[in-house]
Amino acid sequence: MIKKFATISLEKTNMSSNLKGAFGRFTQKIYPKQLQPQQIIEQFYLLLEYTEEAFWVIDTNLNILIFNNKFYERYLTYFNISLEIGRSVLDFIEPENIGRIKGLYSRVFNGETFETETPRKAENGEMHTFLNRFKPYYDPQGNIIGAFVSTIDITDTKRTQICLQKIEDKYRSVIENSHHAFLYSKTDGTILSTNHRASEIFGYSIEEFRQVNLKQIINPQGVNYEKVVEQIKQNNKIEGELLGIRKNGESFPFEFTSTIYEDINGEKRVCTFLTDITERKLIEKAVEKSEKRFRALVENAVDIIILTNNEGKVLYVSPAYEKITGFSLLEVIGKDGKYLLPIEGVEMGIQVLQKLLQNPGVAIPRTTRLITKENKLIWVEGVVTNFLHDENVCAIVANFRDITDKKTAEEKLEQSERNLKAIFENTAEGFVLLDTEFNVKVFNSKAKELALFDSETKLELNKSIFELVPEHIKEVKKDYFTRVLRGENMQFDRLYQHENQEDVWLTYSLRQVTEDGVCKGICITVKDISERKKAEKELINKEYRFRSLIEHSQDMVTLINLNGYVEYISPSVERILGYKTEEVATIHITEVIHPDDLELFSDKFKILFEQTDSQIHATLRCMNKNGKYVWVEGNASNMLDIEGVEAIVINFRDITERKNFEDQQKLLASIIDYSEDAILSTDLNGVISSWNRGAESTYGYSSQEMLGSNIFRIVPPIKQAEELEIIEKIKEGLPLKTTKPCV
Known part of the structure; x- marks a missing residue:
């Protein structure tokens, strides 16, 4: 690369003698003389001149050290001022901006790097926006000796x-x-x-x-x-x-x-x-x-510069390429340029190379994508020029600018519009937007579908909404729309009959549309609420069904309020306690509880009242209308916080007969246990399930020893066959009486 640039001379470039001299003096300030061969200076100059980025460099006294042609042209175009090297920056600044400019450079000389945006009107009257980057410039010892300022036109992005x-x-x-x-x-x-x-x-x-x-x-x-x-x-x-x-x-x-x-x-x-x-x-x-x-349940330059030979192999890439893509010069030099492109961009790259080889010196605009080291893609645009014929360059020069943000903004623009349209088209409601003359300006597919229930005329843009309104209600609708334009919001339901004879309910909502406080029209929303109307009807039918089930139940269903009084009790109360339903409204629940059960009742209901959604089970005695007590059993649930219930829900059933039977069983069990006769019982497999005190006395085994044991434990071996025969007869339901020796 150095060898190819070795023959370059300042006299052969297009740079003015003043600009060349300034560039030389500027580099002498930064680098020792022995590090400044003419070739290196001219290589830097060529790279800076071919970049699409405009820049200048000033010293700490605000004197201009150097600028490139792009900066000179831009300043002349937008400020009508010709820059001069060696002059103070302030000589070219409007008086009202001098204080602000001094402040900006003061920040740079203090080591700060930052960006600003500047709007400027072009000769054709269009406004352009420029992104300005300010960076301190250092000598090899790390001292700040000036400021580097670059500017990029970001009008398209804006x-x-x-x-x-x-x-x-x-x-x-x-x-x-x-x-x-x-x-x-x-x-x-x-x-x-x-x-x-x-x-x-x-x-x-x-x-x-x-x-x-x-x-x-x-x-x-x-x-x-x-x-x-x-x-x-x-x-x-x-x-x-x-x-x-x-x-x-x-x-x-x-x-x-x-x-x-x-x-x-x-x-x-x-x-x-x-x-x-x-x-x-x-x-x-x-x-x-x-x-x-x-x-009760439910880096300095932002432009990329790439040099390639006539075969498309990379000779050089600028630092901006590494900054933007992550690939260093050493990683790409000597490689075919197609490896810098995604697969889908290779064919176009080959076509551009062939066109460049056929047209030396012609700049070809190019917009493409480059691959980054992270295997991502970035969008770039710029120009590619064939300088293979120029002995000072001997390369194809590509200048690219990263426009990924611009492309992303465009894609987001398209995606945003698609998303908004998708939302608009997929909502369950129909939307129609009218202007102040009642003409249709916007509507979605649902509105087009539902409009057919009101008229056979199709919903179309710029058509009067009254063409969809039946003649007999046109005046009424005009009155509605006029009231909405005055600021009134309206909502109403209407019943239609579908062509299949089914009823269709639609709900309409009309609201004024405003922008910056000015009425722009009317927004109409319409929705099919037929299912909701059916559900409301079913809800009423269910209410009657559940009432019928409860009122014919054998269980006593009761709703108790927070104060302990009955709000509702099912008709079964008359069968269980003898009261008419209207007689219990003034009775406190504690008045019918047996005195011996009141403490148990109070403890359980205290838990019930303290814990929302809790449930308890209770067995107690209640006094009937004749003053006698009956046994009841059931569950109570706290539904005080459930809207629509707001009560303690109790389900009780009469268990008096079961209680009497259980008492008789306990008495019989006590008689058997204290009998002097040996009484025991087994299941059909011979496993002992009961063993009274008489059996303990007769056989010498305690109940703990025998319960769960087999009957053969106390039957002699010679009698075990007989015992098996007895068990088989019992299984068949045959009564028998026997006497046998036991161990």
């Missing part, structure tokens, strides 16, 4: 960012003006963004929402959040009803539709639209509450 923002703002406007709350979150429940309707419903500001997790605003008694997320992951979309928690701790019901997708970074995100259905639930609450009661 424009892409602005375009992305405009598209996001368009869809955000639809979401912000939606009558439904919108929550954008991670799968772990972390909330990333919301709309104003979400703030209205939950009571949190948009800023407060960023500190809240979805788990905090979903009532855990109604759902397990992790299970909901798992269902979303399996189906990509889920809808239903849940209980929410407002900022003030109040619980409320809501309908929701959640969709999961991957963003541009491959992260899973969840979009949720939800509606507060408190008012609707208030209507259902009476039926639901009754049903629950009776159920």
Whole structure:
């Protein structure tokens, strides 16, 4: 490489004599004279002149030491000023900016490296934005002897960012003006963004929402959040009803539709639209509450420079290449240039090389991707020029600039629009956006589908919404839309009959759309609520069914309030205790408990009241209407905190006959145990299961020794065959009497 540049001379370059002299003086300040062969100076100069990056270097007195042509041209274009080496930087600065510029260079001379952005209007009136990088320049001893300033035009990147923002703002406007709350979150429940309707419903500001997790605003008694997320992951979309928690701790019901997708970074995100259905639930609450009661269960240069020969083999790469890709010069020198490219870019690279070889001195624009050491791909753009004919270069020179951020922004722009469209098109609700003249501007596929229930006319862009409205209700709808334009929100349900004769219920919501406080139109949302209407009807039928089951049960079902009085008791109370259902309303539960059972009752019910969702089992005596006591047994459950129940639920059954039988059995067992006769029992396999005191006295064995033993332990060997015969007859149900010797 050095040998190829050895013949270069300053006289053969296009650099002016003043600029050449400045470059020489600048390098003398940094490097000893013996380290400055002319070839090295001119090699550096060529590299700096061919770069697309504009730069200058100044000393600590703010005097210009050197600048490249790109910087000179840019300054002349945007400031109409010709730079001169040796002059002070401040001579070329507008007076009102001198103080700020001094401050910037003061930071550099103190060792700081930083970036700034500068907007500037071009001759054609367009605004351009430049990224300026400030770095201190050091001599070999490590002393700061000046500042290196480079500038890059980042206008394209800025424009892409602005375009992305405009598209996001368009869809955000639809979401912000939606009558439904919108929550954008991670799968772990972390909330990333919301709309104003979400703030209205939950009571949190948009800023407060960023500190809240979805788990905090979903009532855990109604759902397990992790299970909901798992269902979303399996189906990509889920809808239903849940209980929410407002900022003030109040619980409320809501309908929701959640969709999961991957963003541009491959992260899973969840979009949720939800509606507060408190008012609707208030209507259902009476039926639901009754049903629950009776159920009681449920580096310096940023440009890359690459030199290759006529075969495409790498001769040199600049430090920026290593900084950006991670590959050093030693790792790529001598390799075929195609190895710097991804497989899909090799064919195009070969075509460009052939075109370069056919057109010496012609600069060919090139946008491609390079492989990094981490096996990632970066986007670069620039120009490639064939200087093989130039004895001072003898190479193909490629100047590239990293535009990965620009490309990423463009991809995010496209992905963002696709994601927003996917959300818009896959929601369970129909969305229609009207302008102030009531013309259709935006709608999704669901709206197109549901609109057919109202009219045979197809929903189309820029068509008046009234073309879809039947003539007999057109004036009513005009009044609705006019009221919405004045700021009124409207919601109503309508019943239609499908072509298959099935009833279809739709719910409509109309809200004003505003931008910067100015009304821009109307957002109409429509949703099929037929299933919900069917569920409400089924809920009423279930309530009657459960009431019938309870009222005909043999068990006594009772609801006791916090004060111990009966709120409800099933009709079986008359059969068990003799009371009519209306007679027990004024009776305290302790009035019918046997005095000997009151302490047990109090202890158990104390545990029951102290532990939410707890359950106890009790056996005790209750006094019937005639003053006699009957034995009852059952369970009691604390459902005071369950909405719709709010009572102690007791299920008791009459066990008086069973208790009397058990008492008789105990008496019989006592008589047998104290009998002087030997009385024992075995199972059908001869295993002894009882052994009374008479048996202990007769045989000399204690009950501990004999229980579980075989009867043959006390039967002599000669009688064991007879014993087996006896057992077989017993198995057949034949009575018998025998006398036999035992051991």
